[in-house]
Amino acid sequence: MKKNKILKRIVTMSIVVISVWIFWPSMQQQQITVNKSLITTPLLAEKKRLVNTAQVNNLLEITSKKITSNDSATLVAKAYAAELSFPSYSQPLTHNDFDRLKPNHFNPQSILVDDEGTQVTAALSKYRYTYPEQVLATLTGDNIDNAELQLIDLNTGRTLLSSQFEQDESNWYAQFEGQRDLPRQLQATIKARVNGKDITIALALKYVDSVATLEGFNSVFNQEADMVMQANLTTKKKGLYRVRANLFDANNQPIAHLVSKEKLNKGSSHINLKAHQSVLHGKQAPFYLSTFSIELMSPAPGKPKKYGNSAIKKYEIKGFEVSSLSDIPYQPSQQEQQRLRLLQNMAEGG
Numbered sequence: 001m002k003k004n005k006i007l008k009r010i011v012t013m014s015i016v017v018i019s020v021w022i023f024w025p026s027m028q029q030q031q032i033t034v035n036k037s038l039i040t041t042p043l044l045a046e047k048k049r050l051v052n053t054a055q056v057n058n059l060l061e062i063t064s065k066k067i068t069s070n071d072s073a074t075l076v077a078k079a080y081a082a083e084l085s086f087p088s089y090s091q092p093l094t095h096n097d098f099d100r101l102k103p104n105h106f107n108p109q110s111i112l113v114d115d116e117g118t119q120v121t122a123a124l125s126k127y128r129y130t131y132p133e134q135v136l137a138t139l140t141g142d143n144i145d146n147a148e149l150q151l152i153d154l155n156t157g158r159t160l161l162s163s164q165f166e167q168d169e170s171n172w173y174a175q176f177e178g179q180r181d182l183p184r185q186l187q188a189t190i191k192a193r194v195n196g197k198d199i200t201i202a203l204a205l206k207y208v209d210s211v212a213t214l215e216g217f218n219s220v221f222n223q224e225a226d227m228v229m230q231a232n233l234t235t236k237k238k239g240l241y242r243v244r245a246n247l248f249d250a251n252n253q254p255i256a257h258l259v260s261k262e263k264l265n266k267g268s269s270h271i272n273l274k275a276h277q278s279v280l281h282g283k284q285a286p287f288y289l290s291t292f293s294i295e296l297m298s299p300a301p302g303k304p305k306k307y308g309n310s311a312i313k314k315y316e317i318k319g320f321e322v323s324s325l326s327d328i329p330y331q332p333s334q335q336e337q338q339r340l341r342l343l344q345n346m347a348e349g350g
Helices: 002-024 053-063 071-084 335-345
Strands: 091-093 109-112 120-123 129-132 135-141 144-155 159-164 172-176 184-196 197-204 206-208 214-215 222-224 225-236 238-250 254-264 266-274 287-296 314-317
Touching: 053 135, 071 287, 071 335, 091 266, 109 197, 120 184, 120 197, 120 266, 129 197, 135 144, 159 172, 225 238, 225 254, 225 287, 225 314, 254 266
Parallel strands: 129 206
Antiparallel strands: 091 254, 109 120, 120 135, 135 172, 144 159, 144 184, 184 197, 214 225, 222 225, 225 266, 238 254, 238 287, 287 314
């Protein structure tokens, strides 16, 4: 009996590992510090890379209960099979996919200052800034007397930039100009006087110098089952680039999350974003792209990825006929089919 329990645990752990391998996204961490050591709360940013949020929520809900290893494998296999109905470069997008709609969102940090229930909330306008963007911060709450925003080099503890908060009718605001070549390990620190107490709130952020700029797009064209949008980039470094964008319909409803990877040289380059016919049928044109993300992938373990910026906020797609696309369904790659077979075999107890 004990051996059977141990075996079930091993199988269940194997399923969890495979699930993480297939689905799990990278996550960032933010911290709050009040009066240096009073409160420290790590928060994981919501950056889930899953296609169908409802399926994933079901997965988490069921796996949190006591279920058999076969049930776990069956659930994961079904979720992955549903994902493979669409190509990885053109995944369906809904309003529930907050991480894809707001990939650079900063989670506001709310804290209690004292036992009387006095609370303040601090936030940055985004998590990652690209030079020369301004860093913007807000502070809300009662009984705030004054506050200062500082940018701290975590390696040296030195204050690099600072700005005093100013108050309007409801909030306190502060900002400072960005600088090129800021250190990698940064922290935005808010020092405030609240209800007679001095508090310190530390907020995580990134400030980077752009390695590439998305300048615009060429005319859209069809390529078998794909609507192809050729992006024009100016790159400062060569390497493997990943470009992401969200596709919306005429009613501003999300349609698909588009991703493309390609090795690019320094200078003027092109990379194609493709929307598969499976996500376009029944959607109302004209379409448009927004929420652009440009990344230079890490060249080796231990080396961080770098980021680019976009010179445009939105690209409108006019005059494209979805009917011009082939109805060929997406065929999963050999690697994707191997992953699915592995999960199915585990679900069957094989």
